Amino acid sequence: MRSIFEEPNPRVTDIFERWEQGYQVSRVLQVGVEVGVFPALSGSPASAGDLAQRLGLDPEGARKLCAALTAMGLLEHDGHAYRNTELAEAHLVPGRPLYRGDGIEHGGDLYFRWSGLGNLVREGRWGDTPAHPAPGDAGATRRFILAMHNYSVAGRAQAVALAADLDGARRLLDLGGGPGTYSIALCQRFPGLEATVRDLAHTHPYAREVIESYGMQDRVRLEAGSWDDEDWGRDYDAVLMSNVLHGRSELNQAKVRRAHAALRAGGQFLVHDFVVNPDGRGPLSAALFDFNVAAYRFDDLVADLRAAGFTDVRGVPLTDSPQTLVVCRKPGT
Numbered sequence: 001m002r003s004i005f006e007e008p009n010p011r012v013t014d015i016f017e018r019w020e021q022g023y024q025v026s027r028v029l030q031v032g033v034e035v036g037v038f039p040a041l042s043g044s045p046a047s048a049g050d051l052a053q054r055l056g057l058d059p060e061g062a063r064k065l066c067a068a069l070t071a072m073g074l075l076e077h078d079g080h081a082y083r084n085t086e087l088a089e090a091h092l093v094p095g096r097p098l099y100r101g102d103g104i105e106h107g108g109d110l111y112f113r114w115s116g117l118g119n120l121v122r123e124g125r126w127g128d129t130p131a132h133p134a135p136g137d138a139g140a141t142r143r144f145i146l147a148m149h150n151y152s153v154a155g156r157a158q159a160v161a162l163a164a165d166l167d168g169a170r171r172l173l174d175l176g177g178g179p180g181t182y183s184i185a186l187c188q189r190f191p192g193l194e195a196t197v198r199d200l201a202h203t204h205p206y207a208r209e210v211i212e213s214y215g216m217q218d219r220v221r222l223e224a225g226s227w228d229d230e231d232w233g234r235d236y237d238a239v240l241m242s243n244v245l246h247g248r249s250e251l252n253q254a255k256v257r258r259a260h261a262a263l264r265a266g267g268q269f270l271v272h273d274f275v276v277n278p279d280g281r282g283p284l285s286a287a288l289f290d291f292n293v294a295a296y297r298f299d300d301l302v303a304d305l306r307a308a309g310f311t312d313v314r315g316v317p318l319t320d321s322p323q324t325l326v327v328c329r330k331p332g333t
């Protein structure tokens, strides 16, 4: 007889329980944000029944949702009513500087892609996945652009600005700059710098919201344009592509060449993205992002930068970031 009592390994059980059903907490959080639990409870605690009435929810649904959000540490109950915990109040109530709700809702928008992952792995056809956000979907575009701000303002933009060396630079081109958060951080770190955030015009209303909320509209300017345009302007001291060079492709190689053309001699090109280790495996953040869209391998990125004429290509360490910063220079002075 083999004893069943010799089998349990709590550490392994814990790891697999987190991975097996990790999407469950993710969905509970996404739905909590989507239906508006946290702003509804901000400054106004309520029973699950009252919350259901306020938000037009099924009372049983509200009860289960509040119970799960409490177990996740996002709500607390004092015997009478639910209220937001400090964590939820700081990050899940719209208008807070470190609000995460757009990022969480954007995660909900991407959920359909991940639920089809098995088919993609079996059959390929990666190119068939519809573009996200779909052209013309203003709600999804808003969530997407503000999600980029949520992610970057929580530390990634500051990490890039602190790692960058743009002393003396005056003109930065932030290609596909989205909400402009990286430009804001770089301009605040380097007082002589002004940035042009070049992105599709339909993203501008959301970028304007972000840039004006930091009072940076005089130094962070929006420019409507596509990376498909041949000419992005000339004589920039620096070009930034943050989360814009997702994986090796002809389009991304063309973007690298256009960055080179937009720079003055001696100008710097900063690439910030999920980048896969030279051995093609990990880190986990980049391996996962490779499913979501695609991710460059470090060596391929370096090779494409050199092929476009850049020199002094090097990875720059970032503190507490799941992403990689690669910096290089257009030759000359």
Ligand SMILES: C[S@@+](CC[C@H](N)C(=O)[O-])C[C@H]1O[C@@H](n2cnc3c(N)ncnc32)[C@H](O)[C@@H]1O
Binding pocket: 145, 148, 149, 152, 175, 176, 177, 178, 179, 180, 181, 182, 198, 199, 200, 203, 225, 226, 227, 228, 241, 242, 243, 244
């Ligand atoms: C993943 S977001 C990155 C935003 C920002 N750079 C960051 O790191 O937070 C990609 C950006 O590329 C922009 N984009 C998509 N297609 C584009 C195009 N054809 N030309 C210029 N920008 C484009 C999107 O609107 C979005 O702002």
